[in-house]
Amino acid sequence: MSGKVQVEMALNGEATEFLCEPRQSLLEVLRDVLGFTGSKEGCLTGDCGACSVVLDGRLVCSCLVLGPEAQGKAVETVEGMAKGNTLHPLQQKFLEHAALQCGICTPGFLVAAKVLLEKNPNPTEHEVRYALAGNLCRCTGYDKIVRAVLDAATVMQGR
Amino acid sequence: MHAITYDSPKSLAQALSLLATAGEKARVLAGGTDLIIQMRAGVRKPEQIVDLKAIAELQMIAFSPQDGLRLGAAVCCARITEDAVIKQHYPGLVEGAALIGSDQIQSRCSVGGNVCNGSPAADTTPALIALGAQCVISSARGTRTVPVEQMVTAPGRTVLQPDEILVEFRIAAPQGHSSDCYQRFIPRNEMDIAVVGVGAAVTVEGGKFTAVRIGLGAVAATPLLAKAAGDSLVGKSVSAESIAAAAVLAQQIATPITDMRGTAEYRKHLVGVLTRRVVTEAAARAKAK
Ligand code: FES
Ligand code: FES
Numbered sequence: 148m149s150g151k152v153q154v155e156m157a158l159n160g161e162a163t164e165f166l167c168e169p170r171q172s173l174l175e176v177l178r179d180v181l182g183f184t185g186s187k188e189g190c191l192t193g194d195c196g197a198c199s200v201v202l203d204g205r206l207v208c209s210c211l212v213l214g215p216e217a218q219g220k221a222v223e224t225v226e227g228m229a230k231g232n233t234l235h236p237l238q239q240k241f242l243e244h245a246a247l248q249c250g251i252c253t254p255g256f257l258v259a260a261k262v263l264l265e266k267n268p269n270p271t272e273h274e275v276r277y278a279l280a281g282n283l284c285r286c287t288g289y290d291k292i293v294r295a296v297l298d299a300a301t302v303m304q305g306r
Numbered sequence: 307m308h309a310i311t312y313d314s315p316k317s318l319a320q321a322l323s324l325l326a327t328a329g330e331k332a333r334v335l336a337g338g339t340d341l342i343i344q345m346r347a348g349v350r351k352p353e354q355i356v357d358l359k360a361i362a363e364l365q366m367i368a369f370s371p372q373d374g375l376r377l378g379a380a381v382c383c384a385r386i387t388e389d390a391v392i393k394q395h396y397p398g399l400v401e402g403a404a405l406i407g408s409d410q411i412q413s414r415c416s417v418g419g420n421v422c423n424g425s426p427a428a429d430t431t432p433a434l435i436a437l438g439a440q441c442v443i444s445s446a447r448g449t450r451t452v453p454v455e456q457m458v459t460a461p462g463r464t465v466l467q468p469d470e471i472l473v474e475f476r477i478a479a480p481q482g483h484s485s486d487c488y489q490r491f492i493p494r495n496e497m498d499i500a501v502v503g504v505g506a507a508v509t510v511e512g513g514k515f516t517a518v519r520i521g522l523g524a525v526a527a528t529p530l531l532a533k534a535a536g537d538s539l540v541g542k543s544v545s546a547e548s549i550a551a552a553a554v555l556a557q558q559i560a561t562p563i564t565d566m567r568g569t570a571e572y573r574k575h576l577v578g579v580l581t582r583r584v585v586t587e588a589a590a591r592a593k594a595k
Binding site for chain 1: 307308309310311312314335337338339342343345346355357359382384407408409410411413414496497
């Protein structure tokens with residue numbers, strides 16, 4: 148019953164193949180099978196957003212996706228955000244604004260914020276808070292995260 | 307989570323034959339935002355998962371002024387809230403779909419899953435009840451159609467047999483001055499489960515209601531059609547008085563429980579408040595057409 152299945156997906160743009168048990172989540176696959184430990188496990192119930200990744204262009208909780216569901220799909224994780232040694236503007240602004248403390252929530256916030264800014268390059272504070280409502284942080288109180296995202300939006304638009 | 311097998315059939319026929327063989331051992335998967343959590347918690351223990359997301363019929367959004375809306379059961383809520391045609395004709399359905407979870411959840415959760423999960427507090431079900439949605443259900447034995455208000459039989463239970471799949475919803479095209487509205491009450495701004503949710507769909511001609519349907523959520527073991535409340539408005543003029551009287555009738559069929567989200571008395575009160583608000587708003591939208 149627990150035979151492994153072979154899955155092919157594009158992970159941060161690179162063709163990737165893996166074997167997993169169907170009961171394993173995409174999060175488990177990323178972390179334990181592929182060694183991509185950027186995505187974090189917080190709740191495993193879709194509430195905290197620490198496991199957020201982009202699946203075929205949509206933001207999802209990777210804890211609520213089964214490994215085999217990634218077959219033929221494009222998956223983007225926090226590991227795909229920096230280009231070589233150059234951080235993504237969101238990552239840079241999170242550092243500058245000290246928008247993290249323990250850091251468990253940070254990869255999820257970065258991925259969610261990246262999706263937001265791709266859809267809406269110039270969001271209001273309200274829109275940022277609304278778009279990040281699926282990401283929980285127990286450390287920062289959110290304010291610095293919101294400021295970092297707004298600042299990154301400004302930088303990314305070259306303003 | 308327990309061991310499972312996983313299939314992702316590309317056609318409805320394939321999916322139906324898988325279910326015909328597997329019976330109770332299988333469970334269909336759409337977005338997984340309820341099912342995967344339930345499997346992890348050991349609440350549901352299917353041995354075989356049949357993923358429906360690769361089946362074209364279940365991913366369909368099609369609207370025509372003659373036939374109305376055909377909405378595939380596995381269409382994710384993000385696609386519904388992004389769809390300009392659905393927004394124009396069925397704003398209440400979009401309001402219900404938009405209220406389910408975060409952006410992450412919206413990318414996966416479906417209206418079909420929302421109904422089939424069988425929660426009395428499902429946000430899209432009262433909106434679908436108000437719209438008179440019909441559920442097209444298929445199995446290897448054939449196809450049947452069930453009004454959405456008859457789908458859920460008890461919390462977590464539906465009329466679906468183990469070999470059946472909810473394929474699509476059919477919703478009639480709005481006629482004349484028609485519109486709808488869904489609102490729920492929660493104690494915070496978002497990311498919560500309805501204390502009470504109410505949907506209404508109305509048609510208004512010359513200042514009078516000519517058709518009204520009202521759906522209630524989270525006030526009984528299953529989502530409810532408040533038939534008497536809707537019928538009472540037909541032929542009445544659109545006024546605060548007529549709407550208030552209908553709201554009282556809606557309250558009468560609510561049999562809520564007391565739980566951590568609210569007391570039974572509070573929920574009854576909210577049924578009145580929300581019924582007045584959604585009927586009033588749906589009527590205003592209908593008149594503006
Ligand atoms: S671990 Fe996936 S949402 Fe919390
Ligand atoms: S920095 Fe610790 S949870 Fe957000």
